[in-house]
Amino acid sequence: MIELSAKQLADAIARGDVSAAEAFETYRARAAADELNAYTWVAPEGTTAAPMSADAPLRGVPLGVKDLFCTEGVPSQAGSRILEGYLPPYTASVVQRLAEAGAPLLAKTNQDEFAMGSSNENSAYGPTRNPWDRERIPGGSSGGSAAAVAAGSAPWALGTDTGGSIRQPAAMCGIVGLKPTYGSVSRYGMIAFASSLDQGGPLTRDVTDAALLYGQMIGQDPCDSTSLAHPETIALPTAERLDGIRIGVPRADLAADGIEPGVIAAFDATLQRAQELGAELVDIELPHAEHALAAYYVIAPAEASSNLSRFDGVRYGLRHGGDEGLMAMYTHTRHDGFGDEVKRRILIGTYALSSGYYDAYYGRAQQVRTKIADDFRAAFGRVDLIATPTAPTTAFKLGEKTADPLSMYLGDLFTIPYSLAGLPAISIPCGLSDGLPVGFQLGGPAFSENRILDAAHALEQAIGFEPLEIS
Amino acid sequence: MSADVEYEPVIGLEIHVQLKTRTKMFCGCELSFGDPPNIHVCPVCLGLPGSLPVVNARAIHLGLMIGMAVGSELAPRSIFHRKNYFYPDLPKGYQISQFDLPLCLGGKLGDVRIHRVHLEEDAAKLTHVGESGRIHGSDSSIVDYNRGGTPLAEIVTEPDVRSAEQAREWLNMLRVTLRQLGVSDVNMEEGSLRCDANISIRPVGDTELHTKTELKNMNSFRYIERGIHAEVARQIEIVRSGGKVQGETLHFDPRTERITSLRSKEEAHDYRYFPEPDLVPITISAEMLDAARAEVPELPTARAERYASTLGLSDDAAKLLADRAELAAYFESVLEVDSVEPVAAANWVTELAARLDEGDPAGSKVEPRALASLIGLLSSKAINVGAARQVLDRLVAEGGDPLAIVEAEGLGAIGGGDELADAVAAAIAANPDVAEKIRDGNMKAIGPIIGHVMKATKGRADGGEVTRLVRQQLGL
Ligand SMILES: [Zn+2]
Numbered sequence: 008m009i010e011l012s013a014k015q016l017a018d019a020i021a022r023g024d025v026s027a028a029e030a031f032e033t034y035r036a037r038a039a040a041d042e043l044n045a046y047t048w049v050a051p052e053g054t055t056a057a058p059m060s061a062d063a064p065l066r067g068v069p070l071g072v073k074d075l076f077c078t079e080g081v082p083s084q085a086g087s088r089i090l091e092g093y094l095p096p097y098t099a100s101v102v103q104r105l106a107e108a109g110a111p112l113l114a115k116t117n118q119d120e121f122a123m124g125s126s127n128e129n130s131a132y133g134p135t136r137n138p139w140d141r142e143r144i145p146g147g148s149s150g151g152s153a154a155a156v157a158a159g160s161a162p163w164a165l166g167t168d169t170g171g172s173i174r175q176p177a178a179m180c181g182i183v184g185l186k187p188t189y190g191s192v193s194r195y196g197m198i199a200f201a202s203s204l205d206q207g208g209p210l211t212r213d214v215t216d217a218a219l220l221y222g223q224m225i226g227q228d229p230c231d232s233t234s235l236a237h238p239e240t241i242a243l244p245t246a247e248r249l250d251g252i253r254i255g256v257p258r259a260d261l262a263a264d265g266i267e268p269g270v271i272a273a274f275d276a277t278l279q280r281a282q283e284l285g286a287e288l289v290d291i292e293l294p295h296a297e298h299a300l301a302a303y304y305v306i307a308p309a310e311a312s313s314n315l316s317r318f319d320g321v322r323y324g325l326r327h328g329g330d331e332g333l334m335a336m337y338t339h340t341r342h343d344g345f346g347d348e349v350k351r352r353i354l355i356g357t358y359a360l361s362s363g364y365y366d367a368y369y370g371r372a373q374q375v376r377t378k379i380a381d382d383f384r385a386a387f388g389r390v391d392l393i394a395t396p397t398a399p400t401t402a403f404k405l406g407e408k409t410a411d412p413l414s415m416y417l418g419d420l421f422t423i424p425y426s427l428a429g430l431p432a433i434s435i436p437c438g439l440s441d442g443l444p445v446g447f448q449l450g451g452p453a454f455s456e457n458r459i460l461d462a463a464h465a466l467e468q469a470i471g472f473e474p475l476e477i478s
Numbered sequence: 479m480s481a482d483v484e485y486e487p488v489i490g491l492e493i494h495v496q497l498k499t500r501t502k503m504f505c506g507c508e509l510s511f512g513d514p515p516n517i518h519v520c521p522v523c524l525g526l527p528g529s530l531p532v533v534n535a536r537a538i539h540l541g542l543m544i545g546m547a548v549g550s551e552l553a554p555r556s557i558f559h560r561k562n563y564f565y566p567d568l569p570k571g572y573q574i575s576q577f578d579l580p581l582c583l584g585g586k587l588g589d590v591r592i593h594r595v596h597l598e599e600d601a602a603k604l605t606h607v608g609e610s611g612r613i614h615g616s617d618s619s620i621v622d623y624n625r626g627g628t629p630l631a632e633i634v635t636e637p638d639v640r641s642a643e644q645a646r647e648w649l650n651m652l653r654v655t656l657r658q659l660g661v662s663d664v665n666m667e668e669g670s671l672r673c674d675a676n677i678s679i680r681p682v683g684d685t686e687l688h689t690k691t692e693l694k695n696m697n698s699f700r701y702i703e704r705g706i707h708a709e710v711a712r713q714i715e716i717v718r719s720g721g722k723v724q725g726e727t728l729h730f731d732p733r734t735e736r737i738t739s740l741r742s743k744e745e746a747h748d749y750r751y752f753p754e755p756d757l758v759p760i761t762i763s764a765e766m767l768d769a770a771r772a773e774v775p776e777l778p779t780a781r782a783e784r785y786a787s788t789l790g791l792s793d794d795a796a797k798l799l800a801d802r803a804e805l806a807a808y809f810e811s812v813l814e815v816d817s818v819e820p821v822a823a824a825n826w827v828t829e830l831a832a833r834l835d836e837g838d839p840a841g842s843k844v845e846p847r848a849l850a851s852l853i854g855l856l857s858s859k860a861i862n863v864g865a866a867r868q869v870l871d872r873l874v875a876e877g878g879d880p881l882a883i884v885e886a887e888g889l890g891a892i893g894g895g896d897e898l899a900d901a902v903a904a905a906i907a908a909n910p911d912v913a914e915k916i917r918d919g920n921m922k923a924i925g926p927i928i929g930h931v932m933k934a935t936k937g938r939a940d941g942g943e944v945t946r947l948v949r950q951q952l953g954l
Contacts, residue, residue: 194528231532233757313571317525323526
């Protein structure tokens with residue numbers, strides 16, 4: 008059963024080859040036995056999934072859910088000490104929606120604290136390890152979800168992507184990760200990092216699974232004013248060819264420092280295959296992309312500094328210094344509850360929003376954001392999709408970059424522009440470099456998920472990437 | 479500066495009114511007052527992780543009505559901002575408010591210009607346990623989130639107010655206007671109306687604005703008046719003794735009349751305003767404007783002016799009726815009965831209102847038709863004023879038809895017939911000394927004779943008619 012993709016498992020359940028209860032227990036036991044620290048909570052033995060209708064499209068294929076999503080009565084700690092043991096009184100809209108569609112909650116997956124990080128080393132519950140090499144990081148911040156799916160302890164999982172947090176761990180774990188169009192998936196119940204960038208999405212073994220899961224995630228939510236109805240239903244991809252598809256390649260961005268030769272090699276080989284499948288490659292420019300990282304590291308911390316203000320020890324979560332007066336309670340709770348990276352970003356964000364600095368930082372960053380969106384609009388006038396590597400490197404060693412946050416931030420080089428512009432992008436595995444998976448990122452205009460999934464499917468078939476052997 | 483320079487206060491007001499919606503500003507919890515604590519709460523108004531706000535359309539509607547009532551420019555597009563600060567009554571660590579793109583800009587009410595009207599959410603209610611009554615020095619503090627997230631409209635005036643009395647009078651006008659708009663209960667005791675004042679002084683004739691202080695959260699119009707008085711006096715004292723007013727936030731204690739500093743300008747919060755990313759901009763459609771306009775009634779100032787200019791009421795009488803929507807409505811329904819003279823109708827509605835305390839005359843036993851008929855009896859001299867008051871007392875107590883009451887009680891006026899002439903003759907005969915004084919030209923002495931006639935006629939005689947008969951019978 009565990010070799011089956013989520014779609015194949017759903018079909019097997021539909022045929023009656025295997026029961027939903029059997030599938031749930033098999034994966035539950037695997038998740039409980041996980042050695043990668045991919046999970047922060049696993050459904051206890053004897054858990055039975057809530058009853059679903061007989062025609063529920065996902066058939067009972069269980070789901071790993073990033074800890075950032077609130078799940079009623081189940082610990083939802085967002086990788087943070089400050090929410091240790093926190094049991095929300097409600098469930099995130101998208102988790103609820105998927106449960107009703109037949110994907111019951113299997114486990115909560117480990118993550119960087121409040122999704123701030125690219126390695127899962129910022130989790131208060133210990134780092135998750137990469138199943139390809141346990142001395143290495145699985146990427147982040149949805150590293151638990153990526154490791155779980157790659158190791159086959161979950162058939163599929165939910166992640167969230169603010170600057171690359173689905174795509175980058177998917178790349179580093181050799182699986183598929185889709186960052187959808189901003190607004191297409193409800194954020195209600197997703198513990199906020201940076202509200203204008205956060206977006207939930209699927210991490211799956213293949214492109215078909217991503218389409219199947221994403222298709223059940225979309226839809227306008229009355230509880231999320233920024234959510235939008237997707238103009239299309241999401242079809243399972245069938246394309247085998249790329250005839251007539253114009254793929255833009257921002258050559259200048261690929262010449263940046265710090266991109267590993269092995270990554271470039273796998274990327275170029277994939278472009279070659281795209282051409283063989285009939286795609287036309289077009290050189291494009293995204294003139295403002297070089298400022299994306301700087302803009303992102305102003306906007307995201309600014310919003311985060313405000314979003315994380317609610318963790319004050321008053322109503323829920325950690326409370327330290329409660330007997331020593333209000334100011335002592337605030338400072339002790341937040342000092343003890345937040346990790347270093349979170350504190351760093353709160354400080355940056357608070358500074359960027361301060362009176363006298365707002366225009367120079369936040370205001371300026373928003374202008375860059377508009378320019379980047381304009382760049383993409385112009386580019387998508389000429390091409391259908393844009394291709395880059397997902398990340399400049401493969402999975403690095405635990406502890407390798409923890410002392411140098413800037414080099415960690417540079418890992419988001421290719422993913423952040425889409426986040427700032429609110430556009431969809433997928434990462435699919437395109438080969439290995441020194442035995443470690445390399446991700447290939449394909450992005451498109453808003454709501455072009457069907458186009459992206461189709462092209463990714465055609466490439467996936469041609470690449471024939473060998474996933475990690477599941478044991 | 480020398481002591482003989484005269485100073486004038488320059489005052490701007492910031493008023494917070496809780497809007498009378500069914501549910502809170504950004505969630506579906508019902509508004510309440512006086513319920514057990516923390517029962518009208520949900521993930522959104524508790525600021526639980528992952529929750530998101532959704533704008534209450536009715537609050538926008540009421541905000542537009544306020545803007546229309548004060549003649550604001552209504553923004554076709556406005557946005558919410560986050561105002562960031564830490565306090566236990568603020569569950570998210572920020573208040574969702576409006577900053578540089580408020581719902582309504584400009585306007586005027588009476589002689590005070592409006593700077594802006596914007597929407598925001600109220601904080602929760604804090605109770606500090608212990609002697610100080612403030613958070614510092616309290617043993618503990620408890621939070622009731624029932625109030626948290628209540629929709630507020632903040633109305634900010636230009637610094638056009640020049641005295642404490644004017645502030646009180648203008649606030650009263652605002653309160654009456656908002657009550658008649660139906661957008662708020664405007665009850666200061668329950669906190670649905672709250673007011674801060676920005677106060678500075680300047681030499682009379684100066685046009686510049688000087689350093690201002692902010693007097694916070696005064697909870698009655700009387701305290702506002704007294705607080706402004708005290709603060710203006712304090713500032714004049716500082717300047718006269720050669721000092722400078724410091725920009726700070728102040729608290730007025732009505733028990734001691736003392737003003738204390740809450741925080742200095744250096745300690746002022748940096749609210750780090752930025753656009754609320756969880757909400758989309760509010761765009762005001764023609765339909766929304768039409769719907770708001772349709773719900774704006776004729777407002778007190780316009781109504782008072784109409785009563786004075788087209789109905790001939792005195793300014794005072796016009797304002798008295800117009801300021802209470804229920805009196806104005808009753809007044810107009812009395813006028814709708816045929817041929818009632820407006821000034822008389824205004825007088826008698828006022829008479830009726832005085833007998834009903836704060837009650838709505840429409841809910842009394844006095845039908846508008848009955849009051850109109852009473853006024854008719856009086857103006858045709860079928861009864862006199864004293865009798866009319868007696869009839870009104872009966873109407874208030876029991877209702878009924880004035881004519882029937884007059885007949886049953888024998889309250890009809892005695893006209894110019896023999897009965898009255900005889901009564902006057904008898905009164906003159908009984909008061910020869912008074913008659914003498916009148917003959918000598920002292921008409922003011924007539925009182926005892928009229929009193930005699932009234933007693934004899936049980937008050938039914940018309941005073942003017944009695945005077946005429948006295949002069950006639952004395953050959954004057
Ligand atoms: Zn609520």
